[in-house]
Amino acid sequence: MGKNSIDPLPHALLPAGIRSRIVENVNGLDVHILEAGEAPGLAGTILLLHGFPELAFCWRRIMPLLAERGYHVIAPDQRGYGRTTPRPVSYDDAVEPYSILNLAGDMVALLGALGLNAVDAVIGHDFGSLVAGTCALVRPDLFHKLALLGTPFAGAPTLTTPLGTPLANDPIHAALLALAPPRRHYLLYYAGPEANDDMWKCPQGVSDMLRGYYHHKSADWPNNHPHPLGGWSAEQLARMPSYYIMPANQTMAEIAAAHMPSKGEVARCTWLSEADLEIVAGEFARTGFQGGMQWYRSAVRGDMARGLGLFAGRQVQCPTLFVAGEGDWAAYQAPGAIDVMSARLAMKPIKPRFIRGAGHWLQQEQPALLGDMLADFLADTSRSR
Template identity: 75%
Template sequence: MAASLIDPLPQAVLPAGIRSRFVDTTNGQRMHILEAGDASGSAGTVLLLHGFPELAFCWRRLMPLLAQAGYHVVAPDQRGYGRTTPDPVSYRDPVEPYSLLRLAGDVVALLGGLGLDSVAAVVGHDFGSLVAGTCALVRPDLFRRLALLGTPFAGAPALGTRLAGAPEDDPIHRALLALPSPRRHYLLYYAGPQANQDMGSCPQGVAAMLRGYYHHKSADWPGNHPQALEAWSAEELVRMPAYYIMPADRTMAEISAAHMPSGEQIARCAWLSEADLGFVAAEFSRTGFQGGMHWYRSAMRGDMARDLGLYAGRQVECPVLFLAGAGDWATFQSPGALEAMSARLAPTPITPHFIAGAGHWLQQEQPTAVAERLIPFLSR
């Protein structure tokens, strides 16, 4: 189905200095981007890649700070999201366009559409961290620095590593279901056929569902005290909150409803206003969530491991920065991932930096603290 034509974002929903427009990329996409700063400036371009369930709009609080430091800042709605993919994606639609290499290819094609021969840095958050890391891994000529937010990326496997089975077939899923209180892993849920309907047609409405979801994974929720897990076992994984290891009989919308903040908490939430939440909810109400969930489907059936296997033995050549919220479980959800990233991704070890007062949405929760770490890294 041909994509519907849709307008750029109205300026009224954007902070001062941020612009919305479309770019015709070199692989045929009409990609929606947010942009700040002067494209002709000498500091260079910083590319920001969002995760799930977010949009280019999630960078709105960080973009002006980078632009003030002299950078040209570009944040796209990635494939399957927002105004880049304005029509709903169906669970029956092909998964192949959402593989990790295809998503990284979209970023390269965006650079071509922008007329850029390189960028100062690519920055990724959540699943966008994996896309950003892949960009730096496979095209060191285009991406001069790499910053990963929240989600570790260990890069390509060592040369000679034998591919394991698909993550959807991992015995951990049976072990979680066999617990006295049966659980399921959120990745398996997102890759399943019901998640989009559960979240997009939930009784409380998309805005309330997202408010509960964002709150539950933020530093505002008092239960977020992440720590390293000792093993990839059901007994260890259940130490994580329900947004990662879900009660088997609950949907994500039901979990979000159970962790809905109070009216007083919402009023105190400086990083996500009701107006900003309303815009994000309207976008997902139009598109649904399946476009982003196709990323998870691809990963869970093993496409990501096969994509990275092509680059076995290769490391990222550029400088790497890793930032995470001190209250973000994403850093520890896969035992050993942080250590594997430090040891394997680049020729020199990577030291993680943790941002106080931030959970999973650190670029929204603590944009100034992120900028204070990111700008010196960019300018070195």
């Protein structure tokens, strides 16, 4: 990646209480972070890890709430994203740096660069949930509590479970194409060579593309009614919305355009103002989306499973929370994953929690409810230690 040649976010663009800076020499990166609260925080330090297509800025509504409770809160733009990535990533760039173990290694290195011996909690959303879970799994000395938002993390395989077929080679793709109408899995699409340009250079522009995409996966879209699926079959997967199981002849930008909210719906959206959207869209307009899609390429070709195979049989030792929005299909997109996580991931069974009025973007859609839930979890587990 080389040296970072971009400035932090201007102070005027940030909500009150949030500051921006670049942290140098982090596992080969110069990492852009947002911070809230004083360091060291009286209640501890919290590390927040975003998913796709988001940034550190997408934690802006919850960071001040956690800081008010005495926490020092840190949210980085992760590898491939935002101001950690001054230049666009190419599809031809190496995929190896985006393995789950190296992404977790970025966070270990970030703690070192910040002079932190540990954090009180690591909290991840979407793909960031898998990075957060990996951090807690492999470095329990550094990450003392874990909260997973939206996307379940199954953890390491058992000692007796062979590694599964990489998703790229799974016969599910032929079965999806055989449906009427033909479908394709969004993970395979994101891992392909066209997805970045489809979204980055789309006719409606990055801002409208993201507005439609965010709306489609939020509780504002009235057709998000997730439920457990009956199994890993094309017919069952096709029950999910088109942002997960796509029409084979459509791009993700076309799907977002088909679900663009009306002007009235945009005006009523309390969790994503036009000004905030323009900040996020401006970053993706500069970098493109390939940096985040390298994560999907790594996962689809089986790097995640192979990397976690080294830790076969290990469980997460720290207190663990899983929270999703009631309107979030991410909890169910991999059939059975939430049950495997609940039963096997941690030393104690995990009881999933759900937040009403939230879809996939719960830290933006319902920050107060999520903030209370996280604060209660952190306080309760501190008292029980």
